[in-house]
Structures are given as structure tokens and as C-alpha cells.
Amino acid sequence: MYDFEYHKPTALADATKALGGTDAKALAGGMTFIPVLKQRLAQPSAVVDLSGLGLTGISLEGNSLVIKAMTTHREVATSPVVAKAIPALAHLAGHIGDRQVRYRGTIGGSLANNDPSACYPSAVLALGATIKTTKRSLKADEFFQGMFTTALEPDELITEISFPIPAKAAYEKFPNPASRYATVGGRRRHVQTLHPPRHPQRHQLIARLAGQPPQPLIL
Amino acid sequence: MNDIIKGGIGDSPKRTEDHRFLSGNGRYTDDLNRPNQTHAYFKRSDVAHGVIKSIDTKAAAAMDGVIAIFTGADLAADNIGGVPCGWQVHSKDGSPMVEPPHPVLAQGKVRYVGDAIAMVIAETKQQAKDAAEALVIDIETLPAVSTLRAAIAPGASLVHDDAKGNVCYDWHLGDKEAVDAAFKQAFKVATIDLTNNRLIPNPMEPRAAIGEYDISSGEYTLHTTSQNPHVIRLLMGAFVLHVPEHKLRVVAPDVGGGFGAKIFHYIEEAAVTWAASKIHRPVKWTCERGEAFITDAHGRDHVSHAELALAQDGKFLALRVNTYANMGAYLSTFAPSVPTYLSATLLAGVYTTPVIYSEVKAIFTNTVPVDAYRGAGRPETTFLLERLVDIAAHTMGMDRVAIRRRNFIPIDAYPYQTPVALMYDSGNHEATLARCMELADWSGFEARRAKAKARGKLRGIGMSTYLEACGIAPSAVAGALGARAGLYEVANVRVHPTGSITVFTGTHSHGQGHETTFAQLVADQLGVPFESVEVVHGDTAKIPFGMGTYGSRSLSVGGSAMVKAMDKIIAKGKKIAAHLMEASADDIEFKDGKFTVAGTDKSKAFGEIAFSAYVPHNYPIDEVEPGLDETAFYDPKNFTFPGGCHICEVEIDPETGTVHLENFTAVDDIGRVINPMIVHGQVHGGVAQGIGQALLEQAVYDPEGQLLSGSLMDYTMPRADNLPSFVVGTESTMCTHNPLGAKGVGEVGAIGSPPAVINAVVDALRDYGVTHIDMPATAQKIWSIINHAAPRMAAE
């Protein structure tokens, strides 16, 4: 790790201000970012910790499920609200990485990172979610721009994600045995035939995804 | 021996050491900090092969906190040697192996990603790292050979100029003509081509070292994460630093797992010890996990072709094996012995194969050095043999159990001379087979297979019946085979005046629970409470000598040394007791902690004798010296030969190719068991590692020599949810040549399990015409087989 300044703002405006100007980076759960720092793969001048901003929480707003950016995978996995509205999303969150990762990692961090083998990006894409930032609201296909790249500007933070509640949805992934990230993952909505789990399409889903470029896409 | 007494042989007291480990009070090398300590960071090569054109240290040396920067040139100027190899193998033609120097810091060339180029010493580790980044190093990259196949290809780039064709040695064992003749008589021949996958050990505690130099006494001290501190003192003192033993202390405190990777003498140990004497301050280095992936010696990495000649009745007539073994870029301490004397000598396995011929070519590649890893050679041989036996059953249309039984060495054939040098002293293969089949419900399997099929799953069962060799010995034989060290063990049993005991052992515990097992052994033999025995290991200043722990030798060799030392204690105690009770020493019996005059009720407790020995007021002073403190060196007469049967049952999901382990049963014949709980723990750990090799683990290099599987996010270590609950049993046929009858249990799990797993996987896939699948049997390989695509070779 290189030396950096550490900020823990309590207001969003202070956070975005700290991120503007120099080479500062936001810190959410740190599950991706801290290893990057430890391996000296990044040298930010400042790290802006988002945990003091009150950006956690899950709520229903009309026909949408709204999850704030700093909500951990574990909170999504165990939330009765999510279980009722989009059970597949709870299932997805409950199978990210391992217990330690789920207690720290956040939905905002996962989306901002946009790892092609991560789980949330495909959910956001397949469910047609909207990503709300400190500057604007973005549809999934505007937000994701390729492997590890998004429309986010350096001083722009994700604040919440709004998922329209689908009639039905399911998420399947084939975990990498080492990292437990998805080797291939796929999500479907409005499909009646996905349960019980032994469905014939799963095989095809995986086979089709395996040949695709490394970014989420809708089948 | 006696009935089980509390804390004695056969009892399972909880492990004494666990309280400190589980409460965070272990004292590992990285927990130690010396006054005025500095921190070292090694700048390592990020190319696999290249010529060092220049190293400019100027800018780095001027940075904050930097104390010194050393390169290969500084070491050469100080006449510091390379780290030596501890085993010399000769080629077929009698010539010695090619043994290139292994410099502490690279001299002229770098030969693998991870090769150390410079050592930066600073006040803090951060500062050392910062300065290492400021080093300006110009390397002209050369073509690299990162796999066995690449290294032996015609015109391949040479890792060392004097190793033509990258061959280190071309060795053989056995009677080639007799084997060729037997093949002419064969009814059928079973063949296999296989790769024994390269593994990365990953003990939980990364390596660490602290070097110190005392300017007033001229003494050096090294604290290091080692399985054998005396061996490190010998190798580093005599060959690298040229420091005599009495001026060099090596301490291996608590060590968090070794699995072989911490046997070897590593360059960092020599570098920090030497540097401490240059800067007159202690120098500490702790390896990071990513660094461990590219510097800890890797394991396995053999490619073999084998053929088994069969008679019409299924009898094995002859075995022929041709192996290429990857040595990596330099010869690690015991690397040459692994594919030869630790592998090929076991090719008879548990079978009566009358003639065997084995050829082994050891090959240099631009990769991390490869050396012994849990099982060291025996897992490789067992995998080859037990896969080949299954293929032979298939070739002959015979049952897999029947063909094994037909070829077992019968119990009345013991002691049994194999055609590949070893003489087995004891074993009972039918007993372990029968017990394991019963525990695994082998006969009920077909019903389970049918049920699985109804659920859409492919179920398979597989077994391995193995035998392995532990406790390399005797020293004279090991020496004749190329070992550059003795392989005896040392124990010092110090009885204190009030009867408590400290035992000093030359073996080392890095998770095995020696502090418990050895205390039980001593408590049992001397009839003292388990709690009053303390076991000390890991410090050359305290322990007379020792060869350390590997090859499952600690109890069979180290424990036997303790028994010998205790025999001396008892003999001396008898003389003291005879004097006190006015009897003849010949009439004194020692049992359950009491010296008794035979046929009388006159007796003295062990503690009374100890007290007399240290307060010799009424004492046979003309006959015996005061004190009760005895040392024994024990050189075993032979290897010990644990064996057994492992059975694995798997279910494959044909949609994804994923293997799920349903049951795993192990019945091992390890001779005398001191602590059954610890024995089971050793088997559990070994089996988990074997399953890791069979299903999950694979070191992968790209053609340029970059390690692709260089982190725990890419390299799959087995985890609890990959494993079923194991069923473990033991059968004990005693070793006939050591005083305990102990054979060794540290490695059996990792040796017996991989072929059992793969035999089960192949069995599950029998409808797809598969006869072999290389490890690790990943979902991808299996999915490809099921979908009739050619499996991709992950190791290429």
C-alpha cells in the first residue's frame, strides 16, 4: 500500500468534493479496492470512505425495490423486503463470494467496479434497473460500458439502485471454484419455466453465455 | 504394550499446543520482533528468463529509511556461496546430475518469475518496498520454457547452459532386459499416459526469517519457518555463509504448516543472516501470500507413460514406466530424490509384480523450483499405479477388486523384497481392503448408482490400495543413494530433580501435535503423568542435533530415539534403585513408574529415583554419575511401510460436469497408534489435500513463464464445503524393526486419496468411454467429455 490521505465525510457533498480535483478514490466495502491497494496496483492521493454517509437501506417505492449503494450483500440476502419483492435478488446476494465478503461488500461497490464475473451487474441489466448517482439517473445499458468501465465520472457516486419488480426472475451462476465469482452467470426475468431448478435451459444458458464477450447481456 | 492409561499410548488427550494456537498466543516467526530490527524486501524478477544488464541502486539508496541495498555482486564479493542441493542423483551412464549453482541473489541471469535480484533493507517494510520500486534494473529477456513439454522440445531455450536439452539427470532403476522379456510373454498390456499436476503448497503461515548477528560474540542467529532447523544450520553454515555450527543458532519457533515446503533451505534465510552481519542490526523478512506463490517450492509436476504386462489370469508380469519430472529453475534441497528414490522405488506398490523398470528424466524449466510436497514421490507413484491397475482391470474385463486381490503381496510373503530395491517389513493388504470395503458399503454401491441415475446423476466408486515408505533410512543406504546427510534422529530426555521431564527432540512440529504425542509416549513409558512432560523442539541451541520432520518420520524415527533415551534412563534408574533398596540391579523391574525388587513389595517411585540422582547423598557414586539426563541417536534399520485402502464415491452432475464427493473412506495401516484423535486428524488433513489435488488444484504457467494461478482467487485450495465427512479407520500391523512398531501417518491421506477420487470419477463416466482423466478433474474437463469435446490440457 502506498500512503494516502483518508477522509470519512458525513455529507454527500463533502464526499464528492473530496473526490473531485486530485486522484481520490471512493471506498465502500473494500473487498475489491483494499486488495488493489495492498498490491500497489493503485496509488490514490486520497481515499474517501463512504461508510459515514448513511447510504444503506432497502425500501419499496411504488413498483420498485430501492437499494441504497452502501447496502451489503448480506443485508440484501437476508432482507424480508427483498425476499418478497425479488427473491432471486436475495438468492444472488446470498451466493456472492463467501460470508466475509458478503458482510463487507456492497451493491454500489460491485456496480461501480463492474467486474465481468460479478453477479449484480447482470441483475441490474436483466431487470432493467436504474442507477441513481450524485449527478443523474442512468439505465443499465448507459451505465455499463465494458469490462471494469462505467459511465461514472471521477467525482460521481452511486447513491441507490432502483429495480422494477418483475413477475418472475431467477439467477443462476456457475461459480469459479477458487474465487466463487461467476464463471458464467445468467439472469432471466418474466420467464415461467425456471423453477424447479432442474430446468433444461440452464445448460443452454451457460453454453450460450460461455461464448459471449465478458460483459452482462440480456438473452 | 500396557493397557491404555490416561494420557498414555492409545489415549486421545486434547492437544496441549492447541490452547496457545487457538487463543492467538502462538509465537510464530513474524510475531517476533528484535530490538533495533530492520526490514528486508526482495526485488524479484518479473520475467521468467533474462540477462541482467544493469542494476542501478542509486536513487533507491537515497530514499527515506533505506539502510542498505545488496545485489548478487555484493554477495559474490563476500564469497557467499549458493544454496546447496542435499541429494545427488547419478544418470544411467554414471555421470552425476547437472547441478547448477543456485545463488542467493541472481548472478548475471534470472531464471524464473520470483528469482531474487536485490535485497532492500530499510527501517520499515513500506520504505523497503518503496525503495525496491525505485531500483532501475535492465533485463534483456530471453525465451522461457515454462512446461516440461516446452523444455524438452528440440531447440528449446536452455535454463542453464551446461544442462543440455534442459536435462538435469537421466536415471533408471530395475532390470530392463527382464522387463522387455516379460512383455513378450504378455497376454495383454495396460497403458496409461498421465500428468501429475503441479501443486502450490500454501501453508497457512507464509515463510518468514529474522537474521541477527552479535558483534561481541561473533554469533549468528536465524529465526525461520522451518521443518528442520538443524538441517538449515548445516546447509547454510557450511555451504553458504561459511559459519561454523557453534557460531550459528537456528530457531524454528511455532510454525503454521509446512507440507514439505518448509523443509528446504531458501535464499531468504541466508540473505537476512548474512545482511545482519553487514549492517549490525537484525533483519526481518516476512513473505506475502502472492510472493509465496512464486517462491515456495512447488510440488509434483511429473509426466509419465506406463505399461503393465498382464498374464491371462490377471497376474501382473512386468511394469515399465517412463517419467519426466520438472525440477523448476534450480535444484531445491531434496528435489532430485523425489521422482527417483522416493517414487520409483515404490512401483511395486502392494503387488507381486516380479520385474519393474523405470526411467526418469529430470528437467529444468523457467519456473519456481519443485521439491517434496506432502507425500513427496509416493503420491505420484501411487496415482500412476492405482490408475494403471484400474485400466488393467478394464483391459482384462476383470473386476477392480479381484485384480487387486490376485496381485496382492500375501501376508505370509513378508518380509518382502521388491524388484525396485525396497524390502517391505510388514503389511496386510487384505485386511485394510476388506475393512475399507465394509465401512464404505462397497457391495451396496450398485443400488446407490441406480438411485442416482434415477435422479439424473452419474455416480461412481473408486478405490486405491497403496503402500508407501516413510522415515528414509538407514543413513548408510540413504547416503549410497545420494543423500548428503544422515537420516537418524536424536532425543534428549532430561528428568528433573522432582521427576518432571523435558524431552528435547530433533524433529519439529508444525501442526502435527508432537507436544502431545511425544508427551504421551514418555508418560506411558516412564509412568509419569502426561502433564509433567514438556516437549521442546525447534532450536539448535537447545537440542543436541536432529534431522527434522518430513517423510512421516517423527514418531517412527524421532519417537524411537526417545525410547532409546528412556531405556538409558531406566537402566540408570535401576542401578540407583538397586543401591537404595540394597538389591542387585539385575533384580530390579521397572513398571508403571515404579522400580521394584523382583518378587518383593519393595519399590521406589520414579520421582524418588530422580531426586536421588540429583541429591546423591545415598548414592552408588562409584558406579554411576549423578543426574538423570540421557541422549540417544537412533538410526533406523529400514524405511517403514504404511499402507491401506481408500475408497471414494462421487456423483457427477452431467449438466455442468461438477463432481460432488458423496463418501470418502480411508483405512490405513500405520502400525502403532499413540493418539488416535491426532492420527485421524492427520488422515483428514492428508485426504483433504489429496482431494484438492484430484479435483481442484493446478499451477498454471503461460508460455512466457508467468504464473497464471498466482493467488488464492485463481488457485483453488480445498475448503470445508468441497469435502464430505470422512470415515477413517486404522489397522495396525506393527513395523518390525523399530521399538515402537510405528510406521507414520503424516502423508498417507495425500498419497492414497487422489487415485481413489479419479478412479471414482472415471467409473462414473464409464458410459462415455473414458479410461483416464488427468487431475484436477474439473467441471470443465468433465463437461467436455460428456459433450464429446476433447478436454483441454490445462497444464499446457
Ligand SMILES: Cc1cc2nc3c(=O)[nH]c(=O)nc-3n(C[C@H](O)[C@H](O)[C@H](O)COP(=O)(O)OP(=O)(O)OC[C@H]3O[C@@H](n4cnc5c(N)ncnc54)[C@H](O)[C@@H]3O)c2cc1C
Ligand atoms: C473472495 C471474493 C469473492 C467474491 N465473489 C464475488 C461473487 O461471487 N460475485 C460478485 O458479484 N462479487 C464477488 N466479489 C466482489 C464483491 O462483491 C465486492 O464486494 C465488490 O466487487 C466490490 O464491492 P465493495 O463494496 O467491496 O467495493 P470496494 O472494493 O470498496 O470498491 C470497489 C470500487 O468501486 C468504487 N465504489 C465503491 N462504492 C462506490 C459508489 N457508491 N459509487 C461510486 N464508486 C464506488 C470504489 O472506488 C472502487 O473503485 C468477491 C470478492 C472477493 C474478495
